[in-house]
Amino acid sequence: MQSQTAATIGTYMVVSIDVTKFEQLKASGDLPSPKGVALAIIRLIQQEGSSMGDLARVIKTDPAFVGRLIKAANGLTGYNRRAIASVQEALMVLGLPAVRTLALGFSLLSSYRDGNCKGFDYGRYWTSCLVHALAMQAITQRTRVAAAEETFCLGLLARIGELALATLYPQDYGKVLKQTLEYRDLPLVALEQRAFALNHRELTSAMLADWGLPRIFHEPAFFSEAPEESGYADGSREFVIAHSLHLASFIAEVFLAEEAERPNLMSRLFEIGGRLAFDPVAINELCDGVVREWQAWGALLELDTLEIPPFSELASRGEAIAATLATEAKARVQHLPGESHELPVERAPMPGGANPLTLPVGMSQAMRVLIVDDDASMRALVRKVLETVGHQVLEASDGRVGMEMALEFQPQLMIVDWIMPEMSGLELTRALRQTKIGRSIYMLIMTSLDDDDRLIEAFENGVDDFMNKPINPRVLAARLRAGQRVIRLQQELDRDREEIRRFAAELAVSNRRLQEVALTDSLTGFPNRRYAIERMQQEWSVSSRTRRPLSGMVIDVDQFKTYNDSHGHDVGDAVLRQVATSIKGALRAQDIVARTGGDEFLVICPDTGLDAALACAERVRFAVESAPLTVSGQPLTMSVSIGVATRDTVMTDPDALVKRADQALYLAKNKGRNRIMTAQSLRPGPLIPPR
Incomplete structure (x- = not known):
């Protein structure tokens, strides 16, 4: 039955998402997509006549991407070659297709580090994707089936369909993830198909194709979870890529498993690696190298990593555990007289299941407030007023720190001083208004300037309200109440928009189901x-x-x-x-x-x-x-x-x-x-x- 289902998906469902469902999802504007400099890079590469110099100038406007690009290029040059230190050299080593996909992957990582799906562990998802990418790169450097820089990108995006479903249907996908714990006999794809009339495998393949990855990559990505269902000829490029993705995915499972569980997974790891003609020694060496790269990349991308012992040690522990279990099983059988009995071996559930995310819910009147001021006494005064009425408060001592904390903490209201070293309150406001998170923050600026022209300038740059110094606590409390009313109205508007979006998403699912019925023969399950x-x-x-x-x-x-x-x-x-x-x-x-x-x-x-x-x-x-x-x-x-x-x-x-x-x-x-x-x-x- 499994092979029949897979064949149906392979011959019909992938095609269906490509030509009908995916275009509808894409038109909704809610699918994960590149932002900012990454979008500019992708568009520039698509233009005819664009030069390496033009591309380098765009890349240099994003220091974070520069570091990641050079790190990726150095990961391919080997240990005996001169380290790459410039953007131009990195571009020459990686090539335009890999740069485009790297920009896409890193942009998605930056923009979708968290979200509204409470059952989806965003941190675990991205660190797993990083292991997947590094493992694909290491595997491809041995198989030579494709360019290692391109398979790094493929590994980074090979599970993008899961993130897309969590983004499109945050509440409903959280319920589906919870069902995976209740219905262990049903795979995730089956539960997704039942809930949304599509699944993450289809969506991944369609999104990779839409982003321009060649068919040799996006089609095997669909079969990466079950490469034996693909029907690819042994040894073909598609066969090797699909099985490499499967091996890389399992390496990520081993990395993120509980410490005590890792040795138990080693025999399965060697079995999967054997399909690519990797012996245990080669697998151990490959994984040890991926561990080193994972920890270096994790620091660069601000992703959590773990300390993992040498894989040869994990393999030895796994063999010892297996031998102990076999001895115990044999002893139990010997205590049963008469006929021989085969004892069923129960495998522990694979790691990687989603952990529900519980967020603290504050009082309805409480707000998250960030104070940005270089004067510690002023911060203390404002903080005392805020905490008296129950608000949650954080502080930053200058504009640059305030910018970083605002993007991470996502306050509902910010109180910023106008005049600060390095970045003024007005510059901070202007910078925040250019981000999606910052556009919704209520900005109150403190100033000792009593100049109408300057206040008009502040409002034109995105300030919502102002207060004159020295601060009067009663006036500040009144200003906060006024801001709170605006914030509450914005929250109600956001809830209404979310309700409309949910209704539209449910309607889209219903339409896809109707369309699927209209295009499917009920007797055979084939398209009509x-x-x-x-x-x-x-x-x-x-x-x-x-x-x-x-x-x-x-x-x-x-x-x-x-x-x-x-x-x-x-x-x-x-x-x-x-x-x-x-x-x-x-x-x-x-x-x-x-x-x-x-x-x-x-x-x-x-x-x-x-x-x-x-x-x-x-x-x-x-x-x-x-x-x-x-x-x-x-x-x-x-x-x-x-x-x-x-x-x-x-x-x-x-x-x-x-x-x-x-x-x-x-x-x-x-x-x-x-x-x-x-x-x-x-x-x-x-x-x-x-x-």
Whole structure:
């Protein structure tokens, strides 16, 4: 059942999120997206004629990104080469695609360090993503299946669908995460699919594709949690990338597991690494290197890391624990006379589950207030007034510290002095108003200046209210009450907006479910004819743009009417379901299958020439023939006839391709059924008309 579900997702659900659901989510504007300098970097790289110098000038405006970029470049040069110290050198080492994706990943990390989903552990999520990225880089440096800098970016973003769902549906996704603890037999993707009519695997693949990552990356990312379901050929690039992502993900689980649990996970780690031909010694060395990089990167990105002993030591402990358990199990069996018994081994639940986040809820009248003043006595006076009425108060001694604390503490109200060293209160206000967090803070400025022009300047730069020095506590309390009324009105407006957003999100989920029903055949679970027509048109457009081959198959169940006439329609339905299961299991990951009529199916084969399509069709034919249906204790043999066609210079539209496959199906029926046919030469010449 698991492989069937995965095949359904692989052939239909990923496609569906690409062409319908994802565009609706993207239009909502709520999906995680790059901000600020990262957005400028991405846009500049997309422009024709932009130079390395132009890009370097944009990057240098963000010192934090400069440090991360140079750190990433030095991680690729090896220990025996001169360290990279400039942005230009880093750009040359990394290349534009990696720089673009690094800017994207680091921007998301900075902008989405926390959020409104109380069941989603944002800190654990990002530190896990960092391990994932570093592990992918280390694995790729050994497999050479892709550029290590690009797979670092892929690892950083490989679980972005989880963050997207937590951002889009914070309350509902929190409930889904809680359900993972209640329904341990149901995977997270199944619970997500039930709640939102999409899941994080689909969303990750769609977002990576939308951000410009090549298909060789975003498609294996969909299968990273279950690479065995992909159908990729052993040793192919897709196979290695999907299994590398799976290994990197498990390395992250080991890193973040409880200290006592890590040795128990080592045997599973070696098993997963073995699928990439890594022996235990190689895995231990790789993981030790990732630990060192993780701790260095964690300090740079301000993410929590852990002290982890050498992996060879963890492996030895794991072997000792396994030996002890085996001895105890053997001793228990020896105490049971007579027959031998196999004792079931219960695995501890994997680490990494979401921990509910409980935030303290203050009194309805209390506010979070930040005082910014270089005069300690003035801060003490204002603090006393604020705490008397129950407000939560923090202090900063200058504007720069105040800026950092405001972005972290997110106060509802700030009281700032106008004249301070390094950054004045007016400069602080102006800088905060340029950030999303700062736009909603009520700003009260203290001044000893009694100049109307200066006060007008303050209001024009974003100040909400002012107070003259020296401070009168009664006047300050009155000003606070006035500010509190404005803040309360803003909170009510925010709640109304959130309610509207939630309603829109629920409506979007309902619409997606209705759309899914409208495009799905209820008997087989395949997409229906309407979907097949839309999808064929899309693949035709992609083929025209990329000049890649496109093939199709029309499949018909042989003598289907006799099943209904001889055994009844319930057996006829069972035949269709059995045939559908066989077709699904024989197709490749990129193939799209739909039920287009009573006993007819259409398969679309992107990036596939005629020879490969015929080979795939033969697998389908053999799979159907080899899986008889049992009716009243007797096997009922089934077969299909298949017509195959590939796009050539004569065809002007997708209908012509389907019609040519139909002609081939007619030939297969006339030749005696249970066979595949094509009406084209195996060497048809140019597949796509020249532009």
